[in-house]
Amino acid sequence: MVRVVRPDVEKHAVCMMAELHRMKQDSDHCDFIIQAGDDVYCTHKNVLSAGSAYFRAMLRHDTKESREGRVVFKDVDSECVKNCIDFIYSGEFEIPDGSIVDLLHVAIMMQLEDVKQAVSNILADSLTIENYFSTRNVGDIYGLVDVSSRCRIFLLENILEISNQPGFESIEKDDLLTLLKLRESKLCEEEKLAVSLKWIDKFQSKSEYLHEFLEVIKIHQISSVYLQHILETHPRISNDLELYKLFTGHILKASVNVKEGNDADNLLILFDYRAHCLRSFNTRTQEMKKFHNAKCDFDESFTAILHDSYIYVLCEAKSVHRLNFVDKNSRWENMDDMICDHGWYPRTVCSTGSIFVIGGSPFTATADVEKFDSSENRWFQLESKPSAIAHASLVSLDGSIYCIGGLRDGVVVSSFCRFSPSSSEWVDLDPVRYPVSGSGAVAVYQRIFVIGGWSGEDDIDNVECYNVTSAQWTSSPSMNSCRGDNAAYCIGSWIFVVNEFGDTDAIEKYDHLNKKWCKTKVTYKFLGVFGSVMVKEMDDRGHEMSQCALKTL
Structure with missing residues (x-):
């Protein structure tokens, strides 16, 4: 009875491949030459035939190349030819910088399906906005289905x-x-x-x-x-x-009334710390005027946010106040204090019908998370964030809260994560392309724009856009001005950016569909902005006011 003994088949195959590769490099027992340009590579017919259907067909018949023991490749990259030969001998190959398409061309010519598939996978995994059309063309030309x-x-x-x-x-x-x-x-x-x-x-x-x-x-x-x-x-x-x-x-x-549009004007409500009052900036007419009769005597360390028909102010000392902006004669009312100390400018966002506060002030990082239920006038402390953060930017989209950048141990970070209010689960995402703190952040359909902020040394004018669907970051045109702490609001095709510590150059707008920045005409000379929210213009009954929007021929 004959016994078949296989001590270590894989080890034997690897050793054989390594020895064949050495023999090629040392020209031991080589019987076939491959020439590409001025470069000549000594090889073995048997190895080429075993590793490539192209060479197997060439060498099994009485061809010119088989008789002469030489093949000459023209109009191909010599280094890519060498890399494909190395793959036949070793099962590995290198991709020279900028030569992935040339390597693909040689691999397809030599009928090296494993190399073709590997390159195809790399092209698919490396797809970006910038290389989309070149990658698509390569896929079409070479029939790369994936x-x-x-x-x-x-x-x-x-x-x-x-x-x-x-x-x-x-x-x-x-x-x-x-x-x-x-x-x-x-x-x-x-x-x-x-x-x-x-x-x-x-x-x-x-x-x-x-x-x-x-x-x-x-x-x-x-x-x-x-x-x-x-x-x-x-x-x-x-x-x-x-x-x-x-x-x-x-x-x-489409039954759009072109003489009397249905859109109420959007107003940016600005806290004017110089005059201790609220002012409205009409984003359509760019008119600035006093907005409400209530006086604003808050210190400069608060954050403002809109929820339902109220403007909420969250202060450094954990106190919370709100104003019914529809009622011009209403006054600020005190609400339940926050549970945790979030320091200066509490980072806040509205999501799933509640107000959330996450992290701490520019000087004190914290992992505290809490939410406010306006129907009960009550704060609820939630499970803490996995790591402490300060001065991060928050934005809500599709029931999730995205936390962008901020400070950790006094250092500006590029972290980017998603929080689910329903499960209190945090998920880390691909970070922003640069460290940033205090940037403006706004959700525009399935995209999140991160605008300006502080780099740790200076205010910046950078703008980054995160596509939630494809999970990719892309750069957008920079602002006209560098802006540190700012707020951003989306109104139709426009993103308005309000400098939270601004004067007459406090507002800038961006056409996110056509990627163009424009300055606004803020003519009020003594404006000192310290906080903002966006509301719809209302009449005295709390109904949205219609404005003329379109003209006909």
């Missing part, structure tokens, strides 16, 4: 950012229309319109496509203020009579 599939998903998740990249016009019209119709698309109607207009702008001769795009967009769900903004500022529409008529025609078809 790459093409990942690109389709990535486009769906990041279409708004990708629409700003060179090459956006290469997307086929029907493909873009299909994408905008998909239920999985996270785009709001304003963003769908912005993407459509950007694609049409690439083609001076394809304005007739506007009608097809408008058919898939729910115009009636778009703010009339934003529609007016498009009519007045979009160069193709405002300067082309036919396009203007087409656009306004779709607005009328």
